[in-house]
Amino acid sequence: MAAIAMTPCGDFRESYRADTTIFPTRLSRAFAIAGIAALCLVPLTGDRYVLSLMIQIGYLGIAALGLNILVGFTGQISIGHAAFFGVGAFASAWFVEHGAPVLAAIPLAGLATTAVGMVFGIPAARLKGLYLAIATLAAQFILEDFFARAQWFTGGVAGRVTLRPSLFGYSFDTDEAYFYVVLAWVALSFLAAANLMRTRDGRALVAVRDHYLSAEIMGINLTYYRTLSFGISSFFAGIGGALYAHYLLFVSVEAFTILFSIQFLGMIIIGGLGSVMGSMMGSAFMVLLPEVVQGFADALAGGMIDRALGLGNAVSFLREMAIGAAIILFLIFEPDGLAHRWRLIKAYWKLYPFAH
Amino acid sequence: MKQDTPILEAAQVSLRFGGVRALSDVSFAVERGELFSIIGPNGAGKTSMVNCISGRYRPTEGRILFEGRDITGLKPNHRAGLGIGRTFQNLALFGHMTVLDNIMVGRHHLLRNNFLTGMVYWLGGAQREELAHRREVEDIIDFLEIQHIRKAVAGTLPYGLRKRVELARAIALKPKLILLDEPMAGMNLEEKEDMARYIVDLNEEWGMTVIMIEHDMGVVMDISHRVIVLDFGRKIAEGTPDQVLADPLVKRAYLGEADDVPAGSEAETGAVA
Ligand SMILES: Nc1ncnc2c1ncn2[C@@H]1O[C@H](COP(=O)(O)OP(=O)(O)O)[C@@H](O)[C@H]1O
Ligand SMILES: [Mg+2]
Numbered sequence: 001m002a003a004i005a006m007t008p009c010g011d012f013r014e015s016y017r018a019d020t021t022i023f024p025t026r027l028s029r030a031f032a033i034a035g036i037a038a039l040c041l042v043p044l045t046g047d048r049y050v051l052s053l054m055i056q057i058g059y060l061g062i063a064a065l066g067l068n069i070l071v072g073f074t075g076q077i078s079i080g081h082a083a084f085f086g087v088g089a090f091a092s093a094w095f096v097e098h099g100a101p102v103l104a105a106i107p108l109a110g111l112a113t114t115a116v117g118m119v120f121g122i123p124a125a126r127l128k129g130l131y132l133a134i135a136t137l138a139a140q141f142i143l144e145d146f147f148a149r150a151q152w153f154t155g156g157v158a159g160r161v162t163l164r165p166s167l168f169g170y171s172f173d174t175d176e177a178y179f180y181v182v183l184a185w186v187a188l189s190f191l192a193a194a195n196l197m198r199t200r201d202g203r204a205l206v207a208v209r210d211h212y213l214s215a216e217i218m219g220i221n222l223t224y225y226r227t228l229s230f231g232i233s234s235f236f237a238g239i240g241g242a243l244y245a246h247y248l249l250f251v252s253v254e255a256f257t258i259l260f261s262i263q264f265l266g267m268i269i270i271g272g273l274g275s276v277m278g279s280m281m282g283s284a285f286m287v288l289l290p291e292v293v294q295g296f297a298d299a300l301a302g303g304m305i306d307r308a309l310g311l312g313n314a315v316s317f318l319r320e321m322a323i324g325a326a327i328i329l330f331l332i333f334e335p336d337g338l339a340h341r342w343r344l345i346k347a348y349w350k351l352y353p354f355a356h
Numbered sequence: 357m358k359q360d361t362p363i364l365e366a367a368q369v370s371l372r373f374g375g376v377r378a379l380s381d382v383s384f385a386v387e388r389g390e391l392f393s394i395i396g397p398n399g400a401g402k403t404s405m406v407n408c409i410s411g412r413y414r415p416t417e418g419r420i421l422f423e424g425r426d427i428t429g430l431k432p433n434h435r436a437g438l439g440i441g442r443t444f445q446n447l448a449l450f451g452h453m454t455v456l457d458n459i460m461v462g463r464h465h466l467l468r469n470n471f472l473t474g475m476v477y478w479l480g481g482a483q484r485e486e487l488a489h490r491r492e493v494e495d496i497i498d499f500l501e502i503q504h505i506r507k508a509v510a511g512t513l514p515y516g517l518r519k520r521v522e523l524a525r526a527i528a529l530k531p532k533l534i535l536l537d538e539p540m541a542g543m544n545l546e547e548k549e550d551m552a553r554y555i556v557d558l559n560e561e562w563g564m565t566v567i568m569i570e571h572d573m574g575v576v577m578d579i580s581h582r583v584i585v586l587d588f589g590r591k592i593a594e595g596t597p598d599q600v601l602a603d604p605l606v607k608r609a610y611l612g613e614a615d616d617v618p619a620g621s622e623a624e625t626g627a628v629a
Contacts, residue, residue: 200486204464210453
């Protein structure tokens with residue numbers, strides 16, 4: 001039963017067009033539009049803390065989407081995603097340094113990251129499983145080393161300072177304004193990915209993942225699509241990295257570690273491998289979890305438990321542990337991720353009160 | 357049209373895996389419009405032959421000609437465009453995709469939209485193209501009577517339906533030549549009858565040339581125009597179903613020296629023959 005896409009009674013599709021929309025029902029489409037409208041209002045609340053979390057969720061979500069296209073949809077693996085995120089961050093800062101307006105530097109950084117991704121992706125597309133994992137791990141270390149050495153590109157140990165975007169004299173200096181830049185990129189990226197997955201090349205990626213031998217019989221060139229997936233994945237990593245750079249205004253060569261790469265993997269596992277929206281849910285989870293841990297620690301601060309365990313000093317350690325534990329718990333109990341849970345909840349409410 | 361060139365020709369095809377001779381010097385030709393069957397005991401090399409035609413294996417010796425053109429070394433993914441489609445003996449659907457998406461993958465080589473035009477769905481013509489092909493795919497869905505499972509995830513379907521979806525996906529390629537590797541294996545009588553009807557319709561109404569591997573001798577003899585028999589990688593007989601059945605070598609391969617026939621195949625084939 002769960003296999004059949006569930007739609008409410010009375011919601012019949014009268015054309016193939018209505019049957020191929022991103023949002024399965026009129027209501028869900030209305031919800032999505034209302035959701036974006038509501039997000040547009042967030043800056044008006046003036047809550048800087050909420051705003052900064054949302055901006056982080058946004059740029060990390062775009063990068064996670066890229067990784068999900070590679071890992072979740074195409075069935076490849078990458079342990080070097082943070083390094084490509086870093087390439088995007090430095091590239092955008094470099095373009096701005098050399099006179100490009102920030103709003104142009106962001107997509108340029110995406111393209112530059114794609115190019116770098118291709119350098120590693122073209123040989124990697126011929127590898128599978130463990131060998132591919134090792135190759136992407138090599139990319140991670142090579143790029144990290146490159147960041148440390150390529151002073152012209154990264155500023156070396158000093159890192160690189162960069163700017164907020166501006167357009168026609170209006171500067172997106174405040175977090176409130178920058179939020180809209182991130183929101184626009186999030187909307188565009190996720191729409192593009194959702195469209196991709198319902199057209200020829202998106203299906204080809206999933207076909208390569210599910211059964212590469214029959215994919216080949218269907219006329220799909222495996223190497224081309226594995227490389228393409230790497231390219232698209234790098235592009236979104238680059239966009240995410242660029243948005244990160246112009247948000248923090250400073251890019252450090254030490255930020256893009258293998259631990260960060262593993263966090264990206266955690267996001268898509270928690271959100272749901274092979275789910276476009278899951279990438280965003282995973283990013284939100286990964287950003288909010290440490291905040292929740294911090295919140296607990298603060299609430300307990302000074303109390304008996306705190307004194308007994310010395311929580312105050314261990315909070316940063318606790319955060320890392322919570323992330324690790326979350327990944328493991330999801331792998332065991334919810335391997336299809338938050339997106340799957342969300343679908344089940346929706347299906348339940350659609351059939352309510354006839355759920356049984 | 358060169359009416360006299362066979363649509364497919366295998367010329368002295370041999371295939372070895374180390375010491376195993378899967379095929380030895382097999383030659384045959386399939387005419388346009390034929391419903392052609394390959395039979396033989398388990399391990400006779402039938403699947404290997406189909407793999408040579410679809411490009412999965414490259415013959416150690418010999419050549420495969422499609423419409424007169426040598427395709428022996430052509431990569432499998434270039435054969436869809438020539439008009440060769442196939443199904444697999446062991447199911448090979450895209451398990452996590454819906455039935456509809458599985459079949460749409462069959463349109464891959466006919467679609468022109470790419471990742472860029474796909475991403476801007478409404479702007480670059482991708483939507484128009486996808487919907488046009490969707491309409492044609494619906495004809496295939498109607499033909500195979502799988503409307504009710506359109507949106508089901510392929511991997512969750514029962515065996516008989518999965519076989520049908522695999523056939524639908526192969527038809528979606530618009531092949532001139534379709535290769536069916538045991539399309540009825542594991543089916544009950546009713547499902548077999550349906551499948552036989554689909555195959556005959558494909559051949560007669562849709563105009564596809566069919567090469568079929570099948571163990572059910574009743575069906576093979578009923579619907580095939582011509583049959584070849586493989587045994588231990590060699591072709592031991594060729595002709596109309598009646599001619600082949602009367603052949604003493606065939607009788608021996610199937611019924612005679614029982615210890616030469618791998619266990620299982622005799623029961624499977626003998627029961628219906
Ligand atoms: N990929 C392979 N590697 C090694 N041996 C193989 C391979 N494919 C087929 N064979 C061998 O070739 C012979 C013919 O197999 P196959 O073509 O599958 O037979 P059939 O389809 O007639 O049952 C068998 O002995 C089988 O073990
Ligand atoms: Mg076989």
